[in-house]
Amino acid sequence: MSRIAIVSLACAGALALSACSRPAPPDEPVRAVKLVQVEAAGHTGSAEYAAVIQARTESRLGFRVGGQLLQRPAEVGQAVKAGQLLALLDPRDYQAAAQAAAAQVAAARTQRDLAAADLRRFESLRAQGFISGAELERRQTGLNAAQAALDQAQAQATVQQNQAGYTRLLADADGVVVAVEAEPGQVLGAGSPVLRLARSGPRDAVLALPEDRLSAVRVGQPAEVRLWAQPGGAAAVWTGRVREVAASADPLTRTYAVKVALDAQPQPPLGATATVRLAPPAGSAAPAAGPVRLPTSALWQQGSGSAVWVFDAQAGVVRARAVQVAGVDGQQALIAQGLQGGEEVVAAGTHVLSEGQPVVRYGASR
Missing domain, CATH: 2.40.30.170 (Efflux pump adaptor protein, beta barrel domain)
Known part of the structure; x- marks a missing residue:
């Protein structure tokens, strides 16, 4: 009985040890990967x-005079025609100045007409010998001065009229308002931009x-x-x-x-x-051979460099391959060294793969 008990205890211990041992690792999963075939192509430079x-022409329009902005009918995105009102300043001061200049013109014209009448009378007296030639010359000089004063007053009146007209900002060409830079009520200086016209x-x-x-x-x-x-x-x-x-x-x-x-x-x-x-500049020659182009998603970091997973079709596994990246063109990486034409590279999901891992082809593209 003791021998039977000893054998039973040995069997129970073996079973307990087998239950506590680590189970065998599962087989490596066979993943489906998307592949891209390596093709060397010349870099076109585009x-x-x-x-x-x-x-092509955008103008920042503003008033040629200063004042308070009363209205700005133009809004962003509005299509306007040449001569259309875009903004308006308070014109009262400029209108008053224009009226004052017009009054000065009227006064100067009156003085000119009076000097002209005096000259005609003195010319008649000179013909009769009642006055000297020097007196007649003084009358002629007075008329010339009165005419010059009238010309000056008219020029000043024109300036004042222009100033009053500058309170209306008009479109100088057909176009579209692309920006506004002033609002009604704002006091603007001469030349301050009000809007931008394309x-x-x-x-x-x-x-x-x-x-x-x-x-x-x-x-x-x-x-x-x-x-x-x-x-x-x-x-x-x-x-x-x-x-x-x-x-x-x-x-x-x-x-x-x-x-x-x-x-x-x-x-x-x-x-x-x-x-x-x-396109490439005129006269530039495209290189006969260029770097290998791969999607940037095919690259992964290996130490201090870059690598890709190359598909071994005979063994059905992937192998890590260090590559030298020459640059990036959009969503494509330019591989200078490390790959040959015709090889197949994993294009996506590189972070879930390991060296020698079995894979199956999900799809290949050229």
Whole structure:
């Protein structure tokens, strides 16, 4: 009985030890991955930038005289015609000054007419020999002075009339009001801007160019402009050429303003957002071979460098491969070294993979 008890205790201990041991690890899951085939392509040098459609000529309009702003009928986004009233100053002081100048003209004209009548009488007396020639010359000089005073008064009256007219701000051309900078009741100085008018006519696509791309843009360079609101419509595509490149950078963004003149009619709407694709400058030769292009999602950090997962079709697993990144073009990374044409690389989900992990092909694209 003791031997049987000993055997029973040994079996129970073995069973307890087997129950406490760590279970065998599960098999590595076979993941479905999206693959992209490596193709080496020459870098064409074309680039896309966000831009805004603006009028080629935008004028900041203001009064030529100072005063209190009474009315501003024009509002942002309103289309106006040449000669249309945009704003009005208090004209009372200028109208009073114009009336005073008109009164001075009337007084000067009266003095001129009196001097002219005196000269005619003295010419008759001189013909009869009753006065000397010197007296007649004094009368002629008086008439000349009266005429000069009349001319001066008329010039001053014209100035005052113009000043009174300057209290009405009129549109100097057809266009659209794109901004207002003064409100009724505000006292303005001469030349203070009241609103900004975008003139009808040619329009530009204005983009902000990074400093590292400045050397690749030239005046006259071809460009294609496509509206964001209508990305698939042929009617929403315009061709143009670079018209102007800013000589200095914006102090805040440190980018350079580039204006692309649009060729076709009708012109796109003002303020519309567009994508500008700049072609390579004229005379530039495209390289015969370029870096490998991959989606930026295919890259992952390996130590201090970058790596990708290369699919081993024979073994059905992925292998880590260190690569050298030459740059980024939009959503694509330019790989200078580490890959060869025809290899397949995992395009997404790189963070859940490990070295030698079995995978299956979800889809391949070229």
